[in-house]
Amino acid sequence: MEEKTKKVFTVIRVLKNVVLSLLVAALAGLIVVTMVTRLTGGTPSVFGYSVFRVSSGSMTPQLEIGDVILNKQCDPMTIEKGDVVTYNGTEGSLSGKTVTHRVTKPPYKQNGEYYIETKGDANPSADPPVNVSQVSGIMISKVDILSILYSFFITPWGLITIVLLIVLAFFNEIVIFVKTLLGYKEDKKESVQDIIERYQKESKTDSEKDE
Numbered sequence: 001m002e003e004k005t006k007k008v009f010t011v012i013r014v015l016k017n018v019v020l021s022l023l024v025a026a027l028a029g030l031i032v033v034t035m036v037t038r039l040t041g042g043t044p045s046v047f048g049y050s051v052f053r054v055s056s057g058s059m060t061p062q063l064e065i066g067d068v069i070l071n072k073q074c075d076p077m078t079i080e081k082g083d084v085v086t087y088n089g090t091e092g093s094l095s096g097k098t099v100t101h102r103v104t105k106p107p108y109k110q111n112g113e114y115y116i117e118t119k120g121d122a123n124p125s126a127d128p129p130v131n132v133s134q135v136s137g138i139m140i141s142k143v144d145i146l147s148i149l150y151s152f153f154i155t156p157w158g159l160i161t162i163v164l165l166i167v168l169a170f171f172n173e174i175v176i177f178v179k180t181l182l183g184y185k186e187d188k189k190e191s192v193q194d195i196i197e198r199y200q201k202e203s204k205t206d207s208e209k210d211e
Helices: 001-039 144-153 156-171 171-183 192-210
Strands: 049-053 068-072 084-088 100-109 113-118 135-142
Touching: 049 135, 084 113
Parallel strands: none
Antiparallel strands: 049 068, 068 135, 084 100, 084 135, 100 113
16 A cells, blocks of 8 residues: 555656646747747747737727737738738838738739738728738637636736746745755655655554554
């Protein structure tokens, strides 16, 4: 029984370390990719996929403010009428903005360049012609769960929750780090397994005494 308990706690400890390591690696990778692409003026992308948050009502009712969408890089020449694409605006009120609108006219050639025409579903007029080089991707789907999580975690309570989760996940490591900084010598720690074994021994001793 004791050997089985040891194995169970060993498996749990290994799984915890693996999950935490993967989580840290994923977060670190996401942060690096985001920082590099932002500094270079690009769009954060992982394996050709990007996530965007809708910030205007130009695509209502399909896309509401706060919705999160998943885009995929594509060959601009394969874009068809009716597709929803994201592009970097360069003219008028759209200059410098990331725009997600519906394609009303597929790629066509003009003065040696290829363009598409787009329009927000809720907008009364079409956008200025969009050079295919401005297109960053085509919308694959709306991700409702990410919309909910994003809306929560950008609030003060959401940020507090993130901090608490990190503290809970790395509580032991944080305690050891603080003790090291303060110059405390690390005593031998009693693991959960040690506690169980000690409790079993004490219970056995008490039983023998009663006999």
